[in-house]
Amino acid sequence: MNSPNNExxxxxxxxxxxxGEGSAAHWQQLTTxxxxxxxxxxxxxAPYPVHPLVDVDYSKQIPRRSDxxxxxxxxxxxxxxxxxxxxxxxxxxxxxxxxxxSLIVAAGGGERDIxxxxxxxxxxxxxxxxxxxxxxxxxxxxxxxxxxxxxxNLMAGNISIVHGVIGSSRTFMGxxxxxxxxxxxxARRIQHGQGNLFLVGGAYNAERQDMxxxxxxxxxLWTDEYAPLWERPPKGGGMITGSVGAFLVMESSQHAQKRGxxxxxxxxxxxxxRSDRRPGSVGQxxxxxxxxxxxxISGGPLGVLSGASGIEPATNQELAFMKxxxxxxxxxxxxxxxxxxxxxxxxxxxxxxGLAALAASKGAFxxxxxxxxxxxxxxxxxxxxxxxxxxxxxxEGMALVEKVN
Amino acid sequence: xxxxxxxxxxxxxxxxxGMGLITPLGQGKQDNWRALTGGVSGVKxxxxxxxxxxxxxxxxxxxxxxxxxxxxxxLALELATRSATEAIAQAALGAKGSFPGxxxxxxxxxxxxxxxxxxLYTYDPxxxxxxxxxxxxxxxxxxxxxxxxxxxxxxxxDHLADQFGTQGQPISLSTACASGASAIQLGVExxxxxxxxxxxxxxxDGSVHVEALVRFSLLSALSTQNDxxxxxxxxxxxxxxxxxxxxxxxxxxxxxxxxxRARGAKILGVVRGCGERADNFHRTRSKPDGSANIGAIQxxxxxxxxxxxxxxxxxxxxxxxxxxxxxxxxxLRDVFGDRLKRIPISSNKSMIGHTLxxxxxxxxAFSFLTIETGVIAPxxxxxxxDPDIDLDxxxxxxxxxxxxxxxxxxxxxxxxxxxxxxxxxxx
Numbered sequence: 001m002n003s004p005n006n007e008x009x010x011x012x013x014x015x016x017x018x019x020g021e022g023s024a025a026h027w028q029q030l031t032t033x034x035x036x037x038x039x040x041x042x043x044x045x046a047p048y049p050v051h052p053l054v055d056v057d058y059s060k061q062i063p064r065r066s067d068x069x070x071x072x073x074x075x076x077x078x079x080x081x082x083x084x085x086x087x088x089x090x091x092x093x094x095x096x097x098x099x100x101x102s103l104i105v106a107a108g109g110g111e112r113d114i115x116x117x118x119x120x121x122x123x124x125x126x127x128x129x130x131x132x133x134x135x136x137x138x139x140x141x142x143x144x145x146x147x148x149x150x151x152x153n154l155m156a157g158n159i160s161i162v163h164g165v166i167g168s169s170r171t172f173m174g175x176x177x178x179x180x181x182x183x184x185x186x187a188r189r190i191q192h193g194q195g196n197l198f199l200v201g202g203a204y205n206a207e208r209q210d211m212x213x214x215x216x217x218x219x220x221l222w223t224d225e226y227a228p229l230w231e232r233p234p235k236g237g238g239m240i241t242g243s244v245g246a247f248l249v250m251e252s253s254q255h256a257q258k259r260g261x262x263x264x265x266x267x268x269x270x271x272x273x274r275s276d277r278r279p280g281s282v283g284q285x286x287x288x289x290x291x292x293x294x295x296x297i298s299g300g301p302l303g304v305l306s307g308a309s310g311i312e313p314a315t316n317q318e319l320a321f322m323k324x325x326x327x328x329x330x331x332x333x334x335x336x337x338x339x340x341x342x343x344x345x346x347x348x349x350x351x352x353x354g355l356a357a358l359a360a361s362k363g364a365f366x367x368x369x370x371x372x373x374x375x376x377x378x379x380x381x382x383x384x385x386x387x388x389x390x391x392x393x394x395x396e397g398m399a400l401v402e403k404v405n
Numbered sequence: 406x407x408x409x410x411x412x413x414x415x416x417x418x419x420x421x422x423g424m425g426l427i428t429p430l431g432q433g434k435q436d437n438w439r440a441l442t443g444g445v446s447g448v449k450x451x452x453x454x455x456x457x458x459x460x461x462x463x464x465x466x467x468x469x470x471x472x473x474x475x476x477x478x479x480l481a482l483e484l485a486t487r488s489a490t491e492a493i494a495q496a497a498l499g500a501k502g503s504f505p506g507x508x509x510x511x512x513x514x515x516x517x518x519x520x521x522x523x524x525l526y527t528y529d530p531x532x533x534x535x536x537x538x539x540x541x542x543x544x545x546x547x548x549x550x551x552x553x554x555x556x557x558x559x560x561x562x563d564h565l566a567d568q569f570g571t572q573g574q575p576i577s578l579s580t581a582c583a584s585g586a587s588a589i590q591l592g593v594e595x596x597x598x599x600x601x602x603x604x605x606x607x608x609x610d611g612s613v614h615v616e617a618l619v620r621f622s623l624l625s626a627l628s629t630q631n632d633x634x635x636x637x638x639x640x641x642x643x644x645x646x647x648x649x650x651x652x653x654x655x656x657x658x659x660x661x662x663x664x665x666r667a668r669g670a671k672i673l674g675v676v677r678g679c680g681e682r683a684d685n686f687h688r689t690r691s692k693p694d695g696s697a698n699i700g701a702i703q704x705x706x707x708x709x710x711x712x713x714x715x716x717x718x719x720x721x722x723x724x725x726x727x728x729x730x731x732x733x734x735x736x737l738r739d740v741f742g743d744r745l746k747r748i749p750i751s752s753n754k755s756m757i758g759h760t761l762x763x764x765x766x767x768x769x770a771f772s773f774l775t776i777e778t779g780v781i782a783p784x785x786x787x788x789x790x791d792p793d794i795d796l797d798x799x800x801x802x803x804x805x806x807x808x809x810x811x812x813x814x815x816x817x818x819x820x821x822x823x824x825x826x827x828x829x830x831x832x
Contacts, residue, residue: 070688103683107579108558109514118536120519121526131455131615134519138616139458144623148688148819152514152558153579157819160685166697169683169821170587173514174559174577181576185591192598209537213525214517216544218553223545272574274566394563395574 008187009256009263009404010357012089012249014081014201017341017351018051018242022084023358030355030366036340040226040240041207047223048216050206051242051342056080061087062162072111072149075158078203081245082159085199089249089261097259098164102195103156104186105171106179106202106346110150112210116141155203165199176307177272178202179349180389180397184270186250196255201247202346215241220311220392228370229310229339230319237312239392242342246351253404265360267353268384269293269400277393282314285396286321293400294386299329303365303382305352306336307389309343314390319374333378339369349389349397356385356401363403410663412677413710416597420665420830421673423496423658425488426770428757429465429651433491438774441782442803446635446756448649454615461627463634464613465651465758474520480611481512482561484654484763489569489607496658496670498603502568506603508575509591510562511584513612513762517556525549561609571605581817582722583681584608585655585765586825590679592659602664608766609654618650624689626726639786640723640752641730641798648724651758655766674773677810677826678709684820691732691816698736701822702812706740709826711810713741716748716826718781718806720772720813723752724759729816734794737814749806751784751799765815765823772811772827779807 015022018039019029030036041052058076061083062068068076083092091097120137123129148154153171160166172178172185179202186198205211215221222238232238256263271292275285304322308315326332337352338344344351359365365382368375385401412418426433429447430440440447447465453475456462470487472479499505517525528543543549554560562575580587585608592604621627628647630637639645665672682700686692706713722733738745753771760767775781780803787800809829816822 107514109516114537117522121522121536121539124523124526132457135455135458135615135619138619139460139622142619142623147620147624150514151581151819153581153584153817153821154688154819156580156683156821157688160683160820161688164685166683166685168681169580170591171579171821172576173512173579174562174575175557177559177574178577181574185576188598188600189594194594194598209541213537213541213544214515214556216541217549217556219545219547219550220553274574391559394559394566397574 006191006193007253008190008267009251009253010248010265010267011251011256011261011263012085013264013354013358014085014088014247015351015354016053016056016077016081016245018053019340020054021056027358030340031364033367035367035371036369038340045212048212048221049226049240052207053077053243067162070145070148071158074110074203074205075149075155077205077245078155079158079162081201081203082199082247083163085247085249086163095164097197098166100167100197101165102168102198103159103165104182104198104200105156106182107152107155107171107173108346109152111208113142113146114209175345176348176389176391177395177397179346180272183349183353184272187267187270190250190252196252198250199247200250201350203245204243204344204347206241206243206342222310228372229308229336230370230372230374232310233312233316237310237315239309239311239343242344244341244344244347244351246347246354248350248354263404264357265401266404267399268402272395272397274395282317282396283321289396289398293398297384300331301382302330302332303359303385304332304334305356305385305387306334307338307348307352308336309338309392311392314392318388318390333365333382334375335366335369352387352389353399356387360385360401360403417599418662419593419596419659419676420662421657421773422498422660422665422670423492424673424770424773425491425656426767427467427484427487428653428760428767429467430757432487434774441753441756441771442780444783444785444801446785448634448638448758450634453613459618460622460629461618462631463637463649465649466613467652476518476520477513477612477614478515478555478560481609482564484611485561485565485607485609486568488654488656489565489605492656492658493569498658503570504605506571506601506605507573507595508562508566508571509588509604509606510565510575510577511588511608511762511766512561512577513610514579515556515558515560518614521552569605579762580821580823581819582761583765583815583817583821583823584762585767586769586815586823588766589657589676589769589825590823593676593679596659596661603658603660605658607654607656608763610760610762611652612761613650613652621650628725636786638725638755638758640721640725640755640784641791641794641796642787643789643791645725645727645730648726649758651760653757653760653763653767655763655770672830674776675828675830677828678705679825680705680708681823684822689818690728695732695736695739697820697822698732698816699739701824702736702740705824705826711826713744715810716812718775718808718811719748719750720768720811721750721752722814722816723754725754730794733814733816734796749781749797749799749804751782753782755785769813769825769827772813775808775811776829780805781808
């Protein structure tokens with residue numbers, strides 16, 4: 001994939017989650033040698049457990065109160081994580097760099113006004129069950145700028161306003177695969193000279209009833225007694241979501257070297273597909289993608305940051321693929337990162353890729369995330385690192401992270 | 406690769422071999438072009454829902470598509486399906502259910518509407534709980550899988566990818582009013598990278614539902630000229646007072662020039678250039694110096710490797726808001742200088758309203774039809790010119806004129822600006 005001048009390097013990581021903020025905090029929490037206890041909120045959204053965001057002082061990245069007031073929690077989280085990534089890459093306030101930065105955000109949408117929704121719902125079946133009544137409630141009760149906090153492309157708009165990123169701006173939608181496509185598109189554009197500096201990522205606020213509803217229409221959320229990721233499939237499977245902001249700075253190697261940027265890792269390969277999910281087809285797709293990425297590695301240590309969601313049958317299909325890799329002689333160190341961060345939908349792949357880049361730069365790897373037995377310790381570090389994100393029902397994505405030479 | 410098939414920057418030339426259109430004016434390129442050049446308006450009183458108590462009671466709804474229960478997601482999917490069917494049939498590329506390229510789709514953000522919430526809320530009268538808890542309990546019964554499959558952000562593209570058999574993961578995108586143009590840009594970039602010889606690019610929007618209307622009303626963005634719907638959209642006029650929400654879809658089959666020629670496809674035009682620039686001034690207004698809009702226009706001309714002399718028609722963003730039309734004029738004047746007076750510029754939105762997520766794509770399609778037919782569609786409702794906007798807006802009546810290079814503008818809410826240069830097939 002890479003020509004010598006246009007390798008894709010990861011030069012900034014901005015990560016906020018239930019575990020903390022910044023890559024140092026995440027490294028510290030996830031490499032203690034003791035199995036991590038996921039941070040969970042079990043009662044506020046019962047029966048759905050969620051991984052709640054740590055307390056964040058938004059003024060550190062969004063200094064103006066007027067800017068903060070124009071955003072809901074989702075947009076604030078993304079704008080904050082984007083600022084962390086820019087800081088981490090040494091780009092803050094560098095207008096020359098920021099004017100040349102292309103922004104790709106993977107976005108769902110912002111929070112609905114639950115109070116207004118509840119008022120409207122209460123009219124149903126009652127004496128005020130009329131469209132004209134609901135029109136009046138909407139016109140009177142909705143804050144006029146609330147729409148801007150909901151609008152999907154306004155996370156990107158806020159990042160441009162607050163951080164001055166104005167090269168180009170695109171917003172991809174589509175759950176997990178939107179986060180994957182955002183990174184993949186940036187990587188391909190860097191490789192082909194269609195841009196040399198990208199800010200890519202997304203955010204997910206799991207602590208919202210409207211979002212839980214949108215997902216659980218498909219009964220894909222885990223509502224039983226807590227179980228670690230790999231233990232959910234035998235019990236029917238299900239996803240636990242987590243609040244995460246994850247942004248990366250991706251840069252051509254030439255551009256990074258010229259400005260003396262520190263690189264965590266290089267993205268040596270990325271590929272996606274869309275199998276029809278009939279029995280056997282996702283396994284075949286996974287093998288095809290892996291061959292496209294990993295043709296130059298044959299056996300030996302392989303770190304895996306799996307974006308498995310816990311949803312069946314996709315999770316077990318991914319485990320079967322991993323077992324197949326072991327049968328082929330790869331010594332896997334498998335880590336299901338959704339178990340410790342929660343599944344963060346549009347932010348999920350950028351978060352996993354950020355964790356992979358961090359580990360590659362440290363030459364070490366994460367303590368097993370659970371005691372299911374599928375995740376074995378890795379003492380020597382594990383590079384290269386395979387990062388996966390598959391949609392629950394459509395789309396498969398894989399990427400390979402290696403050290404910078 | 407034959408060098409003739411590369412542009413001046415060594416990139417594969419990207420051509421159009423199929424186009425499909427559906428707007429309030431009708432379904433298909435022919436009906437749409439006849440109405441558009443005839444100065445017909447598709448804006449009317451809203452009958453889809455009760456508008457009592459709403460300041461705006463008019464929109465460009467597509468009423469001739471019947472898909473109960475109606476939702477923005479369902480309508481966006483249906484409109485996209487129809488425009489894509491027309492485009493693929495014209496291109497005659499691939500086979501039924503198999504298209505040899507990726508899908509790039511501009512579609513509105515997905516959301517449940519009050520029809521769906523009502524269904525959930527009333528599902529089981531014996532459920533305890535109110536509000537969201539009650540709707541969540543209904544969801545957990547597992548009886549709403551179909552709703553799940555239609556109301557995710559990726560649902561419309563998933564359905565289209567399944568139906569048309571596009572390759573790989575589809576990309577759904579939103580850059581507000583520039584979305585349709587962004588979808589085209591993504592397809593062009595993929596072909597220029599040599600990743601694919603063909604791409605299916607679609608913009609769609611079916612979101613005239615009550616909450617969407619209220620949202621724009623609360624931002625004072627919409628015209629309230631309810632008594633004469635057909636006269637309400639008046640871009641560049643002194644008495645313009647807001648845009649009209651509208652619906653529609655346009656689809657394109659793009660191919661590399663080389664592979665289109667190799668298979669003997671009819672070439673409808675060329676995407677010469679795409680350019681963009683983000684604004685960082687305000688969430689709904691452009692920077693007063695116009696630098697983001699100017700930057701987008703200039704980047705597009707640069708990408709197309711042309712000068713201001715080469716443009717012979719501008720397809721405006723022209724929303725009929727006091728803000729946009731003035732900013733668009735000033736930005737164009739900054740780039741084109743005195744030349745601007747000699748370039749006709751018209752706004753399709755004067756007739757079809759603002760088709761939002763689809764606009765950039767629909768208006769690109771109209772731009773290609775302009776090139777193909779040598780007829781420029783008018784800006785209608787131009788009765789009271791704005792003295793501060795000195796443009797040849799092709800007022801009220803179509804004009805016959807040879808056009809071979811068009812600049813198409815899309816300036817989006819939230820500061821995402823995308824322009825396209827669309828051209829005739831090279832001689």
